[in-house]
Amino acid sequence: MQYQSHFRVHLEVVAGNAEPAVYNVAVTATRMCALEGGWVISRSLAGQVGFSAWSIDEVMAWYGWIVASATPACDHLRQDHRQMEEYLDRLLTALSHISPELVSDVRGAVTSLQCVETLHFEKEESLFYPKLRPAFPDLLAQMDLQHQDIREVEQHVAEMLADTPEIPEQRWLDELRRSGIELYDRIQHHIVDEEDQLFRVAGNHLTPEDQETLASAFKKIQSGKSQG
Numbered sequence: 001m002q003y004q005s006h007f008r009v010h011l012e013v014v015a016g017n018a019e020p021a022v023y024n025v026a027v028t029a030t031r032m033c034a035l036e037g038g039w040v041i042s043r044s045l046a047g048q049v050g051f052s053a054w055s056i057d058e059v060m061a062w063y064g065w066i067v068a069s070a071t072p073a074c075d076h077l078r079q080d081h082r083q084m085e086e087y088l089d090r091l092l093t094a095l096s097h098i099s100p101e102l103v104s105d106v107r108g109a110v111t112s113l114q115c116v117e118t119l120h121f122e123k124e125e126s127l128f129y130p131k132l133r134p135a136f137p138d139l140l141a142q143m144d145l146q147h148q149d150i151r152e153v154e155q156h157v158a159e160m161l162a163d164t165p166e167i168p169e170q171r172w173l174d175e176l177r178r179s180g181i182e183l184y185d186r187i188q189h190h191i192v193d194e195e196d197q198l199f200r201v202a203g204n205h206l207t208p209e210d211q212e213t214l215a216s217a218f219k220k221i222q223s224g225k226s227q228g
């Protein structure tokens, strides 16, 4: 999978006469990516602060540094997704070798997943989706449906785990594996759809101010929960 983020960067010219300036750039995890106005960054920015860039037409060298993310709201939600994927991986590992001894690992992964997901869905459903719904009603209806599907199957898994037999039979373990893998698939599918479709249109549709406002509201939801 290829991840893309947008950043606001400060560019200093190394060769040429242009003035230093702040640009919005799209950065991918691959080696080459286009900047606004036809610039190319020569190496991945993932995890890096500084970078070099050359213009396509004039082969002019620049260097710069990231000032701030230009899409802080989408980046915040992406970070939640990465956290959820960590728990999803743990869930899948436990499910793929399921045995009575591994049921507690499944329970741990599902509980951790639910903690992140509850806040994440609140951020999306109370703030992010309503902001985008008027412009993209069909896409948002699809996202709502996916949340609903995730909740349904997650409730089933949680109920099974809450009522685990003292000595689980193979049939019960098979059902836990089937439902757990379905939960894994639905969440992973939703994350991909959101990042490929929703965050892409949000990146173009929302203003930098919208992004900032949403990002600070997300942080409030996050810290409200941490304090509670």
Ligand SMILES: [Fe+2]
Binding pocket: 121, 124, 143, 147, 190, 194
């Ligand atoms: Fe979502």
Ligand SMILES: [Fe+2]
Binding pocket: 077, 081, 120, 124, 191, 194
């Ligand atoms: Fe999400």
